[in-house]
Amino acid sequence: AAQDTWYEQKGSFTGQISPTMLVDAGVSSTIIGHSERRALGETNELIQKKVIAALKAGLGVTLCIGETTRDADGSYFNGIRTQLASALTGLPRVALAQLVIAYEPVWAIGAIEPMNTHDIHSMMIFIKKTLGDIFTKDVAKTIPIVYGGSVFAENAAEIIEKGGVQGLLVGRESLTNGFLDLLKIVDA
Numbered sequence: 573a574a575q576d577t578w579y580e581q582k583g584s585f586t587g588q589i590s591p592t593m594l595v596d597a598g599v600s601s602t603i604i605g606h607s608e609r610r611a612l613g614e615t616n617e618l619i620q621k622k623v624i625a626a627l628k629a630g631l632g633v634t635l636c637i638g639e640t641t642r643d644a645d646g647s648y649f650n651g652i653r654t655q656l657a658s659a660l661t662g663l664p665r666v667a668l669a670q671l672v673i674a675y676e677p678v679w680a681i682g683a684i685e686p687m688n689t690h691d692i693h694s695m696m697i698f699i700k701k702t703l704g705d706i707f708t709k710d711v712a713k714t715i716p717i718v719y720g721g722s723v724f725a726e727n728a729a730e731i732i733e734k735g736g737v738q739g740l741l742v743g744r745e746s747l748t749n750g751f752l753d754l755l756k757i758v759d760a
Contacts, residue, residue, distance in 0.1 A: 573601040573634070576609060579621035581629065591629030601632035601670075605659060607678045610636075616658035623659050627667040634718070634741070635659055637699075638676040652695070653702050660706055668707065673699060673717045674741040680721030681743065692719055692735030725753035732758065 578588035594602060604626060605619040619635075626633050637655040639648035656673070663671075675695055680687045687695075696717055703712035719731055720741030728740060740758065745751055 573603060573632075574599050575603050575606070577602045577604065577622055577626050577631070579618070579625040581625060591626045591631050594631060595629050599631065601634065602626050603634045603636060603674070605636040605655070607636060607638060607676055607681060616655060619655075620659045620661065624663065627663065627670055630670075632670040632672070634672045634674050636674045636676050636720070636741070638678050638721075640678045642677070642679065649698060652698065656699070656702050657706055660703075665707065665711060668711060668715060671715055672739075673703070673715060674720055675699060675717060675737075676720035676741060678721075683722045686719075686722040686727055686731060689730055689734035692731060692737065696736040723754070725750045725757055728754050728757050729760075 574589065574594050576589075577591045577594055578585055580588075581590050581592045583590075591602070604622045605614065610619075623633055623635060635656075637652055637659075639651050642648050652675075660671075675692075677687050677695075686692075699717055700712050703715055706712075716738040718739035718741050719735055719737040720743065723731060723740050723742050724745050731737060731740065740754075742751065742754065745754055
């Protein structure tokens with residue numbers, strides 16, 4: 573998988589890799605909207621263009637969404653809804669078979685502890701409901717949701733079992749010897 577792609581299929585865009593180039597190189601999927609890209613200034617509009625271009629080129633897309641902070645009044649839910657709606661508006665339903673949603677609360681990335689599993693599970697329900705509002709409930713059920721944010725071998729099973737996620741988006745742990753242990757735990 574590629575860590576990013578551009579929204580134009582061809583042309584002179586120095587420093588950008590088109591979805592077509594990725595497919596030609598044998599890449600099958602790309603991550604779009606990662607928190608680090610958003611921190612560099614990627615807007616919801618740009619992310620939507622990338623999602624559409626990647627899916628049109630035949631790439632699978634892992635769309636990253638997540639709030640930077642959690643407030644007591646729950647307005648972060650509106651931010652998640654906006655990220656999803658803006659990125660997915662106008663997508664043909666046939667393309668949704670190539671889509672994965674990665675929920676990565678930015679405040680949990682690199683933290684000592686991940687988000688607690690009760691809150692992860694609540695967010696999974698909210699994301700599925702939002703996807704159901706954008707498409708249909710039946711379509712929403714088919715879109716996998718993964719979690720990213722301070723995932724380690726020691727907490728992977730609990731995040732999957734109690735958090736209700738279909739997988740994990742692993743960052744720094746993928747660079748350690750613990751990643752093999754994490755894979756074995758998830759496989760079990």
